[in-house]
Amino acid sequence: MKKKFACLAMAMIMVLSLAACGGKEEAPSSGSESGAAAFMLGGTGPLTGGAAIYGNAAKNGAQIAVDEINAMGGIQFELKYEDDTHDPEKAVNAYNALKDWGMQISLGSVTSKPCEATAAETYADRIFALTPSASSTATTEGKDNMFQMCFMDPNQGSASAQYIADKTLGTKIAIIWKNDDVYSKGIHDTFTAKAAELGLEIVSDTTFADGNDTDFSVQLSDAQKAGADLVFLPMYYQPASLIFAQASNMGYAPKWFGVDGMDGILTMEGFDAALAEGVMLLTPFNADSDDEATKAFVAEYQKRFNEIPNQFAADGYDCVYAYKQALEAAGATPDMSAEELCGLMIEQFTSMTFNGLTGDGMTWDASGAVSKSPKGMVIENGAYVGLD
Template identity: 70%
Template sequence: MKRVLGIGLSLVLTLGLLSGCGGTKAPAGDSNAGGNAAAVFKIGATGPLTGGAAIYGNAAKQGAQIAVDEINAQGGIQFELKYEDDEHDAEKAVNAYNNLKDWGMQISLGSVTSTPAVATSAETFKDRIFALTPSASAPAVLEGKDNVYQMCFADPNQGSASAQYIVDKKLGTKIAIIYKNDDVYSKGIYNTFVSKAKELNLAIVSTTTFTEDSQTDFSVQLADAKKKGADLIFLPMYYTPASLIFQQAKSMSYSPKYFGVDGMDGILTLENFDVSLAEGVMLLTPFNADATDERTVNFVKKYKDLYKETPNQFAADGYDCVYAYKKALEAAGCTPDMSAADICEKLVKVFPTISFDGLTGEKMTWAATGEVSKSPKGMVIKKGAYVGMD
């Protein structure tokens, strides 16, 4: 009896020693696999997964998931990705962020859209969790925060680059602007566009606005642009109000050129939208799903196979964020058993030193203030697809 008891105790001790040797490695290709924090880096993010801006949140999430699965399948560094729905609302985004913190988030993809990201970036700064947002472009997301970075163009860059592009390509001589005056994204781009237009002597003949509560009727704004002879309308906004502008302009027999920004990306997949209304719409974006390089072709094929649609820029930015994290974590010598705060301090030092090639740009670099440096691409919609202008 004593011998049997001794064998049992030995077995218990052996199992105990084995269980203390470290975390279980997450299976390759399964970003939601179990195991403890020593096995994987936990990436958390918030985005609009439901509601009017859901196309952006789901695209970023799905692009990031493809990158996570690819990296995990390689058998080296491992990630676990978790997105929480913020419905494009700042208060809900903070609640979602706190849920992610309770889950054990070590690094963050921030928030997808700018208004929630301003709120959650303040939390990541306070908690010392490094954040790399795929698409929240407002300057306030970064201001005063050494551990918050952007994969997308900042709003000031989009505004000034758009004005420069319109002048360089001689796209219009009399410009109207319609922007959303209660949205930090739209206002930020508008302000820098106007400043650059003045510098370039680009004539702005009409400036009108709208709000969240008035974004269904654009008859006044379009009438003003038409009356003042605008041959191009600049639209620093998301695709939903833009789609209504295209419809209402057609109904009043007004057919100016349109120039948008990255928030316009996704309009071709808007449910029940007549894509012929977007024919000829131009925008600056860092990603072209029709590009023929191997990296883009493979990503687009995987995305279409998994999600039955063409990826937009937000999907590509989400994908690039995860790969940029992989490069930075390896360069910094980070390991998954480190605390979020320790990882943060290492990434703060490393991110401004790396150069990164991705779907949305080659040789991308970051300033210590978090802004990315990469070149935008001019795109125009033709026959329901994006076509390069350069």
């Protein structure tokens, strides 16, 4: 019995010591120097779990922007991100926790489905939200105070088809997509619709899902048999990396075309970058760009987090700067209520033009969708190079 109690005591001590760690970790971010004179900016994202790459990137990007802006003087922000583990239920819980914290303006959620759930809450509570990366149409549909920093999924699909048709990159097109993923499906559906309109021939259309996303031989041989010379991959980079490797083993070398989820493939651990040679993708952000602002951001991000920022980080960064611009233009002060700010922000976002890392001259329409032009990139010698 003594032993058992010793075990219990040990476990207690572990919990307490962890609690101490958690407390220390928290201190610098919450105890910001500005106090009550700051705008309370909150967002939810997957900081743990399978989609944590995206949540942490957006959070880190936003944090850099907040620190830069606070250092400038003028408008002050206090940023808090809560974990939603890419689950709508947890996202609503996280959102409510942020509300208790005193959030005035929201960064929505990082991923699409959770953002759909929190968007319904921000709409009901009249808190303005600008999501860095939740790209589904349903996120903004029917909500006047929900805006997006990223392209909407459908826009990516039709832009890709347009791009392929304009540059005559391929005549026979194969698509491999993930049929239990909103992102993949959204792009696939608009791509096929636009392709039909533009007279592109789709010769193979195959799917995979969670759980059978390691072997792509069936999909690839279907594409090969149909004689596809371009394969469109609307998916994130993990499955794409396997597709490249398996296609290379089969001796199948079509042109590859990806979307913004492909961004990050070059920094993926254990992936032979040579396999991605010649892959084309549409993405709003290029970490290797010569642009001054991008360079400074990439350097700062590397210094702090020891990795190359992806598009999500840039979106998070842009969101905070867009807020800064809008708040300044509206003459908003931190003592305004969330509802007052919501009205002002809707007015500003539908009328302003914003230049950021992910595009120049961005504008928003009343539906909340952003209009900016995607950049075509191609991977050459292990680096992204602008296509044009």
